[in-house]
Amino acid sequence: MGTKEILIAIKKLPVSERILIVEKTLKNIREAALKKNLESAAEALLEDYKSDKELTAFSSIDFESFYEAR
Secondary structure (H helix, E strand, O other): OOHHHHHHHHHOOOHHHHHHHHHHHHHHHHHHHHHHHHHHHHHHHHHHHHHOHHHHHHHHHOOOOOOOOO
16 A cells, blocks of 8 residues: 555544554654654764773673662
């Protein structure tokens, strides 16, 4: 189904369903854009994390248990 057929089918729906389609479509677009931005940022910083030990200093204690002192 092409864009033209989709738009024709959407026009036949009640307004509430049309609004729902628009809302879900916008949400999907935002999520995809955010994911792409996060992936780009992670890729840009990958070399820094590989070479700068100050950025990963606390990763050596990742698996230790911590307890809150009261």
